[in-house]
Amino acid sequence: MKQDMYPAGTNPVHSAVVKLFYSRAARHLFTNAWYSLLSNLDRGAAIRFLNYGYASPDGEQVALQAVDEPDRYAIQLYHHVVSGTAIAGKDVLEVGSGRGGGASYVARYLHPRSYTGLDICKPAIRFSKARYADQDNLAFRVGDALSLPFANDSFDVVINVESAQHYGDMGRFLDEVHRVLRPGGDFLMACFEDPSKDVFPRECLARSRLRLVKEDDITANVARALELDGARRTALAVEIVPRPLLGLSHEFAGIPGTQLHASFANGECPYYCFTCRKD
Ligand SMILES: C[S@@+](CC[C@H](N)C(=O)[O-])C[C@H]1O[C@@H](n2cnc3c(N)ncnc32)[C@H](O)[C@@H]1O
Incomplete structure (x- = not known):
């Protein structure tokens, strides 16, 4: 029981x-091993999102169908990321689509012409393909953010939600985004900044060929979402994760009481939303 001595x-x-x-x-x-393990453990297909979520400070809520209600905070992060950009009729790529919940939400509610979700984790893409097979404007494929398997000028919008912190070379990823975007296309990114993890999205964007249009500090919104969603996340982890890995999974999930949640709540680890453009 030594593990339980520590929060x-x-x-x-x-x-x-x-x-x-x-x-x-x-x-x-480790990234691949962790997300593959989660995919394999989630036999009941309960996990559709892997992000920390977003809560509005005034309690304002995005209108959702009942089926999407359990994933409200994770969906609200996607909603916030795309809210300033026209999506209807566009060709959209999401890099790091995880279990496909965000891709499904944007494709159903905002009506892009096509939405392609790409992830390096094979079990996650297998799950997404099966789970969302009924959505005509939605496709998934395995691929690496650092070497996108698409021709130049293929997409109007590229979305990236809480994935780039895993990439070994964020600069190379941003070069790839610039390459696959059509001129005038938008890059929408949600990412935290954490020197202890060697994650510096603002600096990487400033050095990239993409022009920063808007930067939004959403740290307090993310911390609040983790608090509001904490009980559901804890119950999900208990249901899915073997006991020896439970404390670690709480840390990765940012459950209140973890160092990760504290680093958002006290502002030590800022979380940003960026809108950038390829001129
Ligand atoms: C925290 S999850 C976020 C998933 C999804 N965007 C969401 O909000 O639910 C990060 C995702 O990035 C993916 N990822 C990590 N490195 C990648 C890479 N080099 N190329 C593509 N995807 C990657 C992981 O497999 C994982 O699915």
């Missing part, structure tokens, strides 16, 4: 594993 996240083993997870050498290996 999740202050457990030194968890902190060491999180550090290793984001280390340059192991990042690729």
Whole structure:
């Protein structure tokens, strides 16, 4: 029971594993292993999103169908990311689409002409293809953000939600986004900044060929969402994750009481939403 002596996240083993997870050498290996494991554990297909969520400060809520209600906060992050950009009739690429919930939401509610979700995690793409097979404007494929399997000038919009923190080379990813975007196209990105994990989206964007149109600090919204969604996330983890991995999964999920949640709540780890354009 030694694990329970510590609130999740202050457990030194968890902190060491999180550090290793984001280390340059192991990042690729661990990212893939972790998301593949989650996909394989989730036999009941309960996980459709893997982001920290977004809550409006005044309690304003996005209108959702009943079927989407359990994923409200994760959906609201997607809604916030795309809210300033016209999506209807456009060709959209999402890099790091995870379990496909955000792709399905945008494709159903905002009516792009086509929406392609790409992820490096094969089980996640397998799940997405099966789960959302009935959506005509939606497709998924396996691929690497650092080498996008698309021709130049293929998309009007590229979306990236809480995925780029995993990439070994964010600059190369932004070069790829610039290459596959059509001139005048938009790049919409949600990403936290964390020097301890070597994640610096603002600096990378400033060095890229994309022009920053809008930057939005949503740290407080993300921390609030984690609080409002904490009970559901905890119950989900208990249902899916084997007990020895539970504390670690709480840390990655940002459940209140973890170091990760604290770093959003106290502003140590800022979380941004960016809108950029290819001129
Ligand atoms: C925190 S999850 C977010 C998933 C989804 N955007 C969401 O909000 O639910 C990060 C995702 O990025 C994917 N990913 C990590 N490295 C990648 C890479 N190099 N290329 C493509 N996807 C990657 C992971 O497999 C994972 O599905």
